[in-house]
Amino acid sequence: xxxxxxxxxxxxxxxxxxxxxxxxxxxxxxxxxxxxxxxxxxxxxxxxxxxxxxxxxxxxxxxxxxxxxxxxxxxxxxxxxxxxxxxxxxxxxxxxxxxxxxxxxxxxxxxxxxxxxxxxxxxxxxxxxxxxxxxxxxxxxxxxxxxxxxxxxxxxxxxxxxxxxxxxxxxx
Numbered sequence: 001x002x003x004x005x006x007x008x009x010x011x012x013x014x015x016x017x018x019x020x021x022x023x024x025x026x027x028x029x030x031x032x033x034x035x036x037x038x039x040x041x042x043x044x045x046x047x048x049x050x051x052x053x054x055x056x057x058x059x060x061x062x063x064x065x066x067x068x069x070x071x072x073x074x075x076x077x078x079x080x081x082x083x084x085x086x087x088x089x090x091x092x093x094x095x096x097x098x099x100x101x102x103x104x105x106x107x108x109x110x111x112x113x114x115x116x117x118x119x120x121x122x123x124x125x126x127x128x129x130x131x132x133x134x135x136x137x138x139x140x141x142x143x144x145x146x147x148x149x150x151x152x153x154x155x156x157x158x159x160x161x162x163x164x165x166x167x168x169x170x171x172x
Contacts, residue, residue, distance in 0.1 A: 001026070001027050001059055001062075002024055002025070002026050002027075002045070002059045002060065002063045002065075002067075003024070003025060003027065004022060004023070004024060004025075005019045005020060005021050005022060005023050005024075005025045005042075006021070007021055008020050008021040010025065010042040011042070012025075012042060012043050012044045012047050013041045013042065013043055013047075013051075014043055014044070014047035014048070014050070014051045015044065015047050017044070019042050019043075019044060023044075024045055024065075024067065024068070025042045025043065025044065025045070026042070026043045026044075026045055026048035026052070026055075026056050026059055027040045027041065027042050027043070028040070028041050028043075028052070028055060029041075031125075033125075043056075045067070045069075045073055046069075046072070046073060046076055049073055049076035049077045049080055050076055050079075050080050051080075053077050053080040053081050053084060054081075054084075056077065057077060057081075060073075085154075086153075086154045087115055087116055087117045087130060087154070088114055088115060088116045088117070088138075088144060088147065088150055088151060088154060089114075089115050089151060089154040089155045089156070090112055090113065090114050090115070090135070090151045090155040090158060090162075090166050091112070091113060091115065091155065091157070091158070092110050092111065092112060092113075092162075093107045093108065093109055093110060093111050093112075093113045093132070094109070095109055096108055096109040098113065098132045099132075100113075100132065100133050100134045100137050101116070101118065101131045101132065101133050101137070101141060102133050102134065102137030102138070102140055102141050103134065103137050105134075107132055107134060111134075112135055112162065112165060112166055112169065113132045113133065113134065113135070114132065114133045114134075114135055114138040114147075114151065115130040115131070115132055115133075116130070116131055116132075116133060116138070116141060116142065116144070117129075117130065117131070118130070118131035134169075135166055135169035135170050136169055136170065136171060138170060139170060139171060147170065148166075148167055148170055151163075151166060
């Protein structure tokens with residue numbers, strides 16, 4: 001949600017600077033780090049545009065008021081959305097350290113791999129992150145409708161030859 005800051009005590013979750021009283025801020029409700037329940041995480045609008053472009057755009061659509069500096073905010077949103085990573089995607093493995101979630105074997109450096117979303121336990125919290133698969137193991141991993149179509153849309157930096165290799169490696 002977007003609202004006017006009621007006090008000047010909140011700190012931006014991105015830049016860690018205070019969100020000034022009376023300025024517009026973007027907030028997301030999240031599980032409390034201090035116990036049970038929920039808490040709000042606040043951002044300056046420009047910081048949210050860079051770090052949380054999707055949720056901010058949704059909040060902007062429902063905000064009835066005037067947004068000062070809207071042009072700069074839209075430009076920051078466009079840049080962040082252009083850089084955003086959407087799962088699943090394919091890439092060449094930058095190292096040989098990753099293991100396939102499907103077969104548990106190493107993925108060779110430079111080989112094509114498919115990145116999918118997975119949940120990882122970090123202490124007492126569960127976070128989402130990327131997990132990697134061999135292209136041949138990808139169709140058996142979870143519910144990925146139109147996998148090849150999603151990989152074509154989301155895989156930035158792959159050549160047509162790479163996409164053709166990927167298509168031949170993924171069983172129907």
